Amino acid sequence: MVRLARRATRQRRLIYEAVASTDTHPTAEWVYAAVRRAIPRVSLGTVYRNLALLVAEGRLKAWARGGSTRYDADVSAHDHFLCQACGCLDDLERSREPLAAEKKLKARGYVVTERVLEFLGLCRECRRGSKARKTGGEKKWLR
Ligand SMILES: [Zn+2]
Ligand SMILES: [Zn+2]
Secondary structure (H helix, E strand, O other): OHHHHHHHHHHHHHHHHHHHOOOOOOEHHHHHHHHHOOOOOOOHHHHHHHHHHHHHOOOOEEEEEOOEEEEEOOOOOOEEEEEOOOOOEEEEOOOOOOOHHHHHHHHOOOOOOOOOOEEEEOOHHHHHOOHHHHHOOOOHHHO
16 A cells, blocks of 8 residues: 555656656646656556646646647746647746736626636747758647
8 A cells, every 4th residue: 555655656746747847838648758768657547647636736737728738837827828830838927917808807896816818829930930840840849
């Protein structure tokens, strides 16, 4: 029992560390590939389960869009930019002033508990057309 619990703790720690080792907001599949280097017998199901637990514990944030979920070890409030060409997800510092829309909601009596702000477009590399050559068209977060 103790050995099993210790193994579960180690798995969860390695899964967390894999997400925290990159700022690319990796997918579960990326985390699985990274963790398998340390624990060859880990299953994708175990990775999914632990990622969900870490999100429930508030240690990771999940970002879901179009059927794919990405994980963020930075749980502080920040916004994102998504490149629609290569899929890279970049962090944006959150400004301290409330947005005009938030002020409007407040004035109408709404309470805002969370804000999800995303910008979509092309990253610098994709705009220059250099990414495809550099990475062979691979998605940036899979590097
Ligand atoms: Zn891009
Ligand atoms: Zn982020």
